[in-house]
Amino acid sequence: MKTTKIHLIFCLFIFCLISCNQKKEQKIESTNISQLEIKLDLLDLQAKNKLGKDTIVNIANDPVYHKEKKYKAVSASLLIKNEIDLSKIDPKNTKIVFECLDGYKPEMPLDLFLNANPFLAFEDVDAPKGTKxxxxxxxGNETNADPFYIVYESVSEKDIRYKWPYNLVRIYLEPLNKSKIDLYPLKNKKLEAGYILFKNHCIxxxxxxxxGxxxxxxxxxxxxxxxxxxxKELVNYIVNPASFRHKVKMPTLGVTKQQSQEIVDYLKYMSEHKKVDSN
Ligand code: HEC
Known part of the structure; x- marks a missing residue:
């Protein structure tokens, strides 16, 4: 009789200890989220077998391969929901930033991404035997999409709001207005057009x-x-980089001469507002 009582008290004590610890963990998590710099290392999640359930996706017109494609993939929205407690952040004020192996870093609003049923492809079903x-x-150089490629089954490849990054390694969530605060031409709002062009085409x-x-x-x-x-040369370069440099790596983006001038006006303003974070 006595021993069961002691057991009971001991169990209660342990229970309290565990639940107190849980509260502490939750608190740490929510302060992190309010500061909002969340990073998911996809290779790390893959190594820990935490990407989620595989499926096969069909892409009617793949914007990278320019044809119909099939991939082995996992749901990218489920993966994000499993790893991050989205009830603690506001997807409407958050952006998702994709980091690729070569430093390419496209971004888009998180709610747009989550609502598009995105997939994280990790293997190409059409790959030649023995390759992924x-x-x-x-x-003119041969490369491939390894290790991850973001694809959508029901988004048009022509809709530039959606990003299709390949060679993807990390995903970040950041406040939507992060670059807005730091790069916005606050002291000359007439330059806003150039800022928006820079954000959409260059960053x-x-x-x-x-x-960026x-x-x-x-x-x-x-x-x-x-x-x-x-x-004048800078404006022309931005319109058509290949007319300046042989085998240039910067693509021709389809910006007009007038838009390029707006970007250059904005760049001139930023040259008077230099600032770099210490990290
Ligand atoms: C897909 C990536 C990509 C995009 C998008 C891009 N660039 Fe570039 N850009 C490059 C690379 C890579 C270089 C390096 C030069 C080369 O290609 O030889 C470059 C070079 C430049 C240079 C020359 C820098 C120097 O010091 O000589 C300027 C200016 C420039 N880019 C402006 C822009 C602007 C403005 C935009 C948006 C309208 C833009 N770029 C969009 C990849 C890009």
């Missing part, structure tokens, strides 16, 4: 003050491109 991916020919490859992709060079710090390029 069909090769991609880019600038996935280029940084300003360290914010690293596939192309930083454009503002320590020296702005507007300080060492002649303005």
């Amino acid at each position: 991916w069909e090769p991609i020919i880019k600038n 996935s490859c280029h940084s300003i003050n360290g914010i 992709g690293t596939m192309g060079p930083e454009l503002n710090f320590p020296k702005s491109v507007t300080e060492y390029w002649k303005e």
Whole structure:
């Protein structure tokens, strides 16, 4: 009789201890989320077998291979929901940033992404025997989509709001307005058009003050491109990089001369607002 009582008290004590610890963990998690810098390392999750259930997806017109494709994939929205407690963040004010092996860093609003039924492809069903991916020919060089490629079954490849990053290694969640605060031309709102063009066409490859992709060079710090390029040449370069450099890695993006001038006006403004985070 006595021993069962002691047991009971002991069990209660342990129970309290566990539930107190759980509260502590939850608290740590929510402070992290309010600061909002969430990172998912996809190779790490794969190694721990935490990507989720495999399925086969059919892509009617794949924008990278320019044909119909089939992949082995997992649901990217389920993966994110399993790893991150979305009840603690506001998907409408959050963006998802994709980090690729070559420093390409496209981004899009999180709610747009989650509602599009995205898939994380990890193997190409059409790959030649003994390989995981069909090769991609880019600038005359052969590459492939390894290790991960984001695809959608029901999104048109022409809808530029949706990103299809391949060679994907990490996913970040950040406040939607992060670059807005730091890169917005606060002191001259007339330059907003150039800022928006930069955000839509350039930031996935280029940084300003360290914010943005690293596939192309930083454009503002320590020296702005507007300080060492002649303005007219810079405008023309942005419209058609291949007319300046043989085998240029920067694609022709379809921006008009006038849009390019707006971007350059914005870059000139940013050259007077240099700032780089210490990290
Ligand atoms: C897909 C990636 C990509 C995108 C998108 C892109 N660039 Fe580039 N850019 C590059 C790379 C890579 C280089 C390096 C030069 C090369 O290709 O030889 C470059 C070079 C440049 C340079 C020359 C830098 C120097 O120091 O000489 C400028 C200026 C530039 N880009 C501006 C832009 C602007 C403005 C946009 C948006 C309209 C843009 N780029 C979009 C990849 C990109």
